[in-house]
Amino acid sequence: MSNHPIEGLMKTTMDSLKEMIDVNTIVGDPVKLGDDGVIIPISKVSIGFASGGTEFSNTNSQSEEDYSSKFPFGGGSGAGVSVQPVAFLVVNKDQVKLLPVDEVNSIERIIDSIPDFVETIAKMFKKNNENKEDKIENTIKADEF
Structure with a gap:
């Protein structure tokens, strides 16, 4: 056939x-x-x-x-x-x-971005603390003269 x-x-x-x-x-x-x-x-x-x-x-x-x-x-x-x-x-x-x-995964995206966000905030605090320490050192040096 x-x-x-x-x-x-x-x-x-x-x-x-x-x-x-x-x-x-x-x-x-x-x-x-x-x-x-x-x-x-x-x-x-x-x-x-x-x-x-x-x-x-x-x-x-x-x-x-x-x-x-x-x-x-x-x-x-x-x-x-x-x-x-x-x-x-x-x-x-x-x-x-x-x-x-997919919009359903928006929450998942937010959760995934939390570590980056925390790292950015930590860097900001660290930089802020370093700036404060520098100001204190500069103030102490200025007082010594």
């Missing part, structure tokens, strides 16, 4: 999908940030695929060749593709961060 006509429909649809979607659809092309870093977009790709067909029959047909010429195949296929950005991978000299686009 020769290839069924539905195979041709499915092959054409799948070949078309292969042309539309590749690795760069999911992990996008990097975007340079000067000399220091790169942003890489990451997306979610969803694909829906459907095909179907029918053959018209005749109970009086004697041979398969006669059958296919008198009663043709009817069918169709289709596909849908959805590309949705989910995150950005930010790479620079000091660190790599994954920044999700």
Whole structure:
């Protein structure tokens, strides 16, 4: 028996999908940030695929060749593709961060940024204390003269 006509429909649809979607659809092309870093977009790709067909029959047909010429195949296929950005991978000299686009993860982003925030505050206090110590030393030196 020769290839069924539905195979041709499915092959054409799948070949078309292969042309539309590749690795760069999911992990996008990097975007340079000067000399220091790169942003890489990451997306979610969803694909829906459907095909179907029918053959018209005749109970009086004697041979398969006669059958296919008198009663043709009817069918169709289709596909849908959805590309949705989910995150950005930010790479620079000091660190790599994954920044999700989803609003649900906003709390998670805030929690992730707490260590950086605490470190910044600690540096500010340390700098403030150093400035106070310098002022005290300068005052003591001025009093000695």
